[in-house]
Amino acid sequence: MTVIDTEPTAVAAPLPALPVEKPLLRDYHAARWDEPLIFQLSAEGHRGIDVPAEDPAALEATPESVFRRSDAPGLPEIGQSQVLRHYLRLSQETLGADLNVDIGQGTCTMKYSPKVNERFAGSGQSVHTHPLQDTSTMQGTLQILHELESYLAEVSGMDAVSLQAGSGSAAIYGNVKIVQAFHESRGEAEQRDEIITTIFSHPSNAATAKTAGYKVITLYPDENGFPDLDALKAVISDRTAALFITNPEDTGIFNPRITEYVDAVHAVGGICVYDQANANGLLGIARAREAGFDLCHFNLHKTFSTPHACGGPAAGAIGATNELAPFLPGLRVERTSEGYAWAKPSESATADIRPFHGVIPNLIRAYTWIRSLGPEGLRQVSEIAVLNNNYVLAQLLKVDGVTAPYAAGQHRIEQVRYSWEKLAGETGVSSSQIGARMADYGMHYWTSHHPYVVPEPLTLEPTESYSKRELDEYIEALRHTAAEARSNPALLQEAPYRSSIHTVDVDATTDPDTWATSWRAYRRKYLGEEFAAVPRWQPATDLPVRQRPPKAHHR
């Protein structure tokens, strides 16, 4: 085993200054491979591994023979190095968080996910356990879960934590079901059919509430950018089940009067739920408990560094006060005299959000991240995230054409929703066109959730993971793009030019008839091949068809 000494053995001499300073604006060009589908690379007889010929008789007695399929699966025939090159090329055509300055994903910016944590998450003690094996054989995992629960309880101020949800939205859904179960236990579930949220809160609040059958009431911002408190007071009643709210909201302005909202909803018997999907600016600084909330949740992939995993599985954690803890879903870990064990779930517990115990590898990553930082480190994370954000804010406000609506002159917490309304009015170039041009500089860019309340929006969240040089690169790319909008608007209207692909037909991407999520679907839809119909579940003819809202386009 090699031991790497991380302590410097001697004070290093300062590096000599480079003769030429590299400009902040990169001469970037994305890779473009025009890569075929892996099925199109298939060549008969090619193999990744040459498996010895089987002796059918020798397998006769094995359990696998019972369910072994008779026909070979239709996988491509391809060699190892061809597979490697195929996926490496595809990865070069993306702008992931490990590649670009990914602060343009405001509200969803992923912080750095330390690679060392993969060693713990991927260790045999993690990946080779089965959720049903005896707890005496997985004491380490249980200890990690137990301690992670206690850390998140400390960070939020809540009494109990459930780690079962496999995503942030699943955790919010869990909170909605807890609200429902709580009111049911008091015989008020029917009467309390309204959930209140705000337009600048996490949209999953409204979405999950509606999924669970609630009527959703949305508060819009007052002239200062805060949810209109008078509007809240005007609509709360004995029909109010809960308030789901974020603080700070997508504008990044901390709401100092948050307890007034909480008190007003408590006064009519409603539950207050703090959406802390993004708590990047608050670790060790402000807690849900002190603001009076009954429930909260964290996206562990947002705030506690675990990967987003391309849409899942991620991890969400729910925090509850003692009053609501009995309704938490899933098994929780308790420490007994014989070690760690699954606690017997309360009779009031809500239904499991997913099978078993949550996404253990992600919970291990979050645990490792917290342990490596310690309490002071967590607070420092937030302080740096806030500092980075306010640095970007100060620099961007010097760019002609961009504004930060609401709270003029104030500092923001961890993100800002900017507006290009002025630039758009003067040049006709929209925020989404600026975003397309940013791809030419190797930068990801996002506007806002719909509906656009801030006109021509841009949302940036630097987190603590980016250096000043990287922030300056992003700012420079934006400044340069804004200047291009004035000097050559037509250029932006056709962008991008140096990206892997050109603009995508948004309507096509939202039309399922154009999707091919499997090779078979591709052959059927695009090559006209016919396949035997797969038996599918057919809805009963009298089943009511639910109306669904349309897909919103982000651009």
Added chain:
Amino acid sequence: MSTAAGPLRIGLIVNPVAGLGGPAGLKGSDGTDIQAEALRRGSVPRSAARMGRMLRELRRRDVPVWLLAAPGALGEDAARAAGWESDAVVPWPGATAPAATTAADTTTAAAALTACGIDVLVFAGGDGTARDVAAGLGPDDVVLGLPAGVKMQSGVFARSPESAAGILADAARGVGTTSVAEVVDIDEQARREGIISSTLYGQLRVLGARAQMQGGKVGSRSEPREVLGGIAAECAGRIDPEAMCLLGPGTTVAAVAAGMGLDSSLLGVDVLHRGRLVATDCSAAELHQVTAGHRLQVLLSPVGGQGFLLGRGNQQLDEALLARLSPAELLIVCTPEKLGALGGGPFYVDVPGPDLAAALTGPRRVVTGRRQEAVVRLQAA
């Protein structure tokens, strides 16, 4: 504009026939035939009264101004009726002042007033008046519109006479700003046939910041069927079949009617009763007649881009009708995208009389979809 020394020099123009078609349900007032029809249907000229409201508020604010009015019905009469002897009446270029007021008179008056060296030309009228005023102005002239048309699409209007007085008072104190706004007008004849098409006629320099104007109307983009369908389904459960439900203009309200299998007039006010449209495209007088003795409900959607809920495009809902309406029976619908573009509100209410305004303003629930509401502040314009 010069505001550094001396009083603010204000030129006044009233288009006495502006807005006549509104209460009559005529979608506009262009042309002498339409104006005659509006008068026959009981419409009362109101643009002079709106100029009067502005002048009274301006006097209350006690700022240094100097008035120069167009003669007779074109301005002078309104100033006198408001108890304000205008400091001067602009000499009319012709031998005698005009008796009938035509588009050309407005243009002539605008040119004559600006030739006398005014700081700002204030006119009461609608989009047609704005067009006619623009035709008489040079590129550096500054205007301010008092909304007195049926449903203004141009961005040159203050939200109300009172807010216009506020903008003028700021300018008189030397803290005014100007902005550039578009003059837009629609083809009223096409609109009567249910076709909305508007044309850009140029730009004017306007007194006041863009945020102080009522804003140009933003047309409905084609909303996905599901959005309007959700609003329609939600409203179907809230419309009381026993009440007389007045359906206001606009595509969102029309979608609610369509959801109930009804073919409403896109731009008029219709009456829904027991699942049937009992009257369509009504004037104020007709609405009074049809709904007499019945409880009222009113279904309205704000004007996109402007946020006006009452007083633009639906003047048929006059003071007497609104006074009969219990505020809880005012149903408001708005698509989420339109509401977002309006910054989440406020919605403006331009109604005569402070009592009515007080009854209708404050935070209100707005239907934005199936089992989905927003809370929006209603505010007097």
